[in-house]
Amino acid sequence: QSVLTQPPSASGTPGQRVTISCSGSSSNIGSNTVNWYQQLPGTAPKLLIYSNNLRPSGVPDRFSGSKSGTSASLAISGLQSEDEADYYCASWDDSLNGFVIFGGGTKLTVL
Amino acid sequence: QVQLQESGPGLVKPSETLSLTCTVSGASISSYYWSWIRQPPGKGLEWIGYIYYSGSTNYNPSLKSRITTSVDTSKKQFSLKLSSVTAADTAVYYCARAGGPPHNWFDPWGQGTLVIVSS
Numbered sequence: 001q002s003v004l005t006q007p008p009s010a011s012g013t014p015g016q017r018v019t020i021s022c023s024g025s026s027s028n029i030g031s032n033t034v035n036w037y038q039q040l041p042g043t044a045p046k047l048l049i050y051s052n053n054l055r056p057s058g059v060p061d062r063f064s065g066s067k068s069g070t071s072a073s074l075a076i077s078g079l080q081s082e083d084e085a086d087y088y089c090a091s092w093d094d095s096l097n098g099f100v101i102f103g104g105g106t107k108l109t110v111l
Numbered sequence: 112q113v114q115l116q117e118s119g120p121g122l123v124k125p126s127e128t129l130s131l132t133c134t135v136s137g138a139s140i141s142s143y144y145w146s147w148i149r150q151p152p153g154k155g156l157e158w159i160g161y162i163y164y165s166g167s168t169n170y171n172p173s174l175k176s177r178i179t180t181s182v183d184t185s186k187k188q189f190s191l192k193l194s195s196v197t198a199a200d201t202a203v204y205y206c207a208r209a210g211g212p213p214h215n216w217f218d219p220w221g222q223g224t225l226v227i228v229s230s
Contacts, residue, residue, distance in 0.1 A: 047217060
């Protein structure tokens, strides 16, 4: 089963802008929306971005999402120490009658 | 606000069936899709499947042959059964409210429950 490809790690200093990429294919990101989840240490994941670039209520506008072709990106501006977490992208894959596929996750470290 | 709580045995023997229940509060179970997602220790997320209150389901193709799900609207609960478990099924199991296919958002999530497969 295919997996959306994310870099295993990313880092930045407080105040910086960091981007995390998510690469897929025509059967998933290329034809469906992308959602992003934030998982703080020891907690359940939380919806961060949905439908490529929309933020649920309560998510700071420092977080933004974009999609182009078969890739998507999560950008975090004004990086804060509390942003240190694992980030996962997810999409629907149209193959095999359809299923949800997650990226492998990116561990963000705030230096 | 919407809250979900997983419950079930934390230890299951190999070859047996893992059974978990998710109890929903603060939302109508008849208005959304509901989902199970798991995370092996130290690893990433894996979607298990969706269930709708009507009984309609979508499952991960890699797990489909071993999954059974159900909804009890009177108790505001939905359940997961995973048969013939092995050590590879050891994971934190989360339940979540879902947007349903192909809108794959999950929000909110339960706190998760660790299930260990071991004799």
